[in-house]
Amino acid sequence: MQAKETKCPWCDEVIQPKEVTTEGKHGKIQELRCPKCDGIIKARLKDLPPI
Ligand SMILES: [Zn+2]
Numbered sequence: 001m002q003a004k005e006t007k008c009p010w011c012d013e014v015i016q017p018k019e020v021t022t023e024g025k026h027g028k029i030q031e032l033r034c035p036k037c038d039g040i041i042k043a044r045l046k047d048l049p050p051i
Contacts (some may be wrong), residue, residue: 014018017034
């Protein structure tokens with residue numbers, strides 16, 4: 001799936017966000033980052049941890 005072009009709130013450029021997955025304490029976090037300034041556009045939990 002291709003990420004939509006969006007305007008970066010940090011550097012004010014229209015960019016194609018890159019997807020980065022990081023391991024957090026509460027599971028995997030999927031982040032959308034700006035390729036120009038590396039600012040986080042959006043972040044969400046990828047997998048919910050088992051109860
Ligand atoms: Zn940016």
